[in-house]
Amino acid sequence: MSNTHFVNKNHFDPNKEESLTPEQERYYLATQWQLMWWKLKRHRLAMVSGGILAFMYFSVIIAELLAPYTLTSRNTDFIYAPPQELHIFHEGSFVGPFVYGLKYQLNMKTLKREYTENTGIIHPVRFFCSGDSYQFWGLFNSSFHIFCPAKNGMLFLLGTDRLGRDVLSRIVYGTRISLTVGLIGIIFSFLIGITIGGLAGYYGGWIDNLTQRTIEVIRSFPELPLWMALSASLPITWSPILIYFGITLILGMLDWTGLARAVRSKLLSLREEDFAQAAQLMGAKPRRVIARHLLPSFTSHLIASATLSIPSMILGETALSFLGLGLRPPITSWGVLLTEAQNINAVELYPWIMTPVIPVIIVVLAFNFFGDGLRDAADPYR
C-alpha cells in the first residue's frame, strides 16, 4: 500500500468557501463600543429617554437663556398667580403665541387671591429677545433670552410662588443643581466602588472579607435616616456651594456598595483568565493589571449599572432638600422648590407649586429606561 496522500497545490482561499458580505465584515470588525451603540439604537424607548436626558443636560448649560425670568426676579403684583394658558388665536384671528392679562382680586370672604383672565389685554411672547439681565454662569452680564414676556407684560406658564417668582424659570434653574448632584455623586461612588471592589476582588483573602463585612453593615442601615444624620452634621457655617459638594459626597459615600460588589465578583473570575496571568507574569503591577487589562472588559456593564443608580441619588437629594436637611436657598434644586409645597394648603390652593415634581418623574423614568437599554446593549449574550 503506497502511503501517499493528496494535497491540492493550488492556493487555498478561505473567503471562497465562506465569503463574508460587507455587512458581516463590518459586524465582525466592529469594536465593543460600536456593537453596543448598534444594539442600543434598536432599543427605541432607551433612545427616546437618552434624547430627553441629552436635552435636559443641555438645558443645564444654557439655563439662563432658556428661562424667561431670572432666578430671583419678583413680580410683587402677582403672588400665587395660577399658570397662564398659552393662546395662538385671539377672537378667531391669528396673533401668534400670547397670554391674556391677569386681573387680581382679593376674595374678602376667604381671603384668597383670585386671578381672572382679562381678555382685553394681550401679552405676546417675544422670541430671541432682551429681558431681565443675569450673569451667565457668574461670568459676564447679559440680558438675552430665547423667549421672554412682552414688554411690561407677563408670562407665567407655570404660575408664580409666594414671592411672585416665576415657577417655570425656577424649575429651569433647578435643573442645573438637581441633575449635577446625581452626576457628581455617581462619580464619587464610581471611584470609591472601583477602588475598593478592585482591591477586594484582586487580592481576595482578608481584604476581601473585610470589605464584604463592611458592605454588609453599610447596606443594613436604612439609607435615608443615615443621609439625614450625615447631612445634619454639615456645619451651618459652610457656604451653600460647600454644602452642595458635601451633599453629593454623602450621597456617593453610601451608594458605592453595589458597584463595589459587582467589580469584586467580576475581578474574582477575570483574574484567573490567561490574559491576566500573562500580564502578571510579564511583571505588570497590580494597578496596571486591574486598570489596563481587567476593568476594560466590563466597563460598559459598570457604566450601565451606574446609570441605573443616578435616579436614586436625584430622589435622595430631593427628599433631603424637601426636609430642609439638604441644599438651602439661594441654591435652587427641585427639592428646594418643593419645600414650598410642604403643607396641605399648597395641594388645595396652589397646586402649581408642586410642578417641580414633573421633571423629577421624567428624569427618573428616563434614567431608568436608558439604563435598562444600556445594560441590555452591554450584555454580549443578548
Place this chain on the structure above:
Amino acid sequence: MLSYLIQRILIMIPTLFAISIITFVIIQLPPGDYLSTYIAELQSQGENVDIAKIEALRAQYGLDKSMIEQYWFWVFGLLQGDLGFSFEYQLPVSEVVGDRLLLTLILNFTTILFIWLVSFPIGIYSATHQYSWGDYGLTFIGFIGLATPNFLLALVLLYFANVWFGTSIGGLMDPFYIDQPWSFAKILSILEHLWVPVVVIGTSGTASMIRRLRANMLDELQKQYVITAKAKGLHPLKALIKYPLRTSLNPFIADIGNMLPQIISGSAIVSMVLSLPTTGPMLISALQSQDMYLAGSFLIFLAMLTVIGMFLSDLALAWLDPRIRLGGGASK
C-alpha cells in the same frame, strides 16, 4: 438547621456592634455638643450663662469624658435597656419615645403585608398575560410609583383622603384618641389613617416586587415540565399554581429582607410629611438640635429593625426553599 441558626446569630453580633460604632460616630460628628447649642441659644436670647452650672451639667451628662468612655457608657446602657437621657426633653429617652417604636413597627409590618398582598396577584396576572394591555398598564403604574417622590405622593393622597373620606389631616389616629387607652374604636381609627402612609411607602416596593415575580414566573412558565403538565391535560389553573408559582415564590421572602432598608427609609420620610407619631419626625428634630442620645436610639432602632428583618427572611427562606443547602460544602 440549628447550626445554621447559631451561625447566623453569631454573624449578627459583630454587625450590630459595628452599627453601634457607626451610629455613635455619626451623632458625634456635628461640631460642639448639645450644651454648646444650648449656651448659644441662651446667649442669643440675651440671658446670662452661668459657667459653673454649665460645667456641672457637662460633668453630669458625661460630656467631659473622652469619646471612647462616652461610647462604652452608652453601649452598656443600651445593653441594659437604658437608652440614655434626652437633653431637649429633660427626660429619659425611653419615656420620650413612648409608643413611637411600637407604632413604627406596626407601620412597617403593615407595609410589608400590603406589598405582599398587592404584588402577588398582579405579578401572576402580568406573567400569565404577558404583553397584554393589563400588563402594560400595571407596569406603567408601577413605574410611576417608582419615580414619584414618596413625600409628595403622601401629601396628595392625604388631601384626597380628607376630601373623600373626611379623614383628619396628619397623625396616625383621630386627635380624639391620642391620650386615650387602647380600645377597639382607637384601633379602627388607626386603621383608617394607616392606609395612606402604607400605600405611599409600599408603592415603590410593590413595583419592584411585581417585576421580580413576573420575570421569575416567565422563566418558569417556559420550562418543559409546565408544557408536559399541560400536554397531559392538567387543569391550567393547577398547572400554574402547583408548580411554577411555588418555585417563583422566592423573591417574596428573599426580597423583603433586601427591601427593608428601603421601606424603613420610606416610612421615615413619609412619617415626617404626615407628622405620624413614629420615629421619623422625632429623629429629624433630634438631629437638628443635637439631642444625641435620642437621635442615636432612633438610628440604632431602625438599623436593628433592618438587621433582624433580614435575619428572619433568611431563616424563612432556608426553611421554605428545599433547594437551599445549608452549611455549604456541597458545591466547590
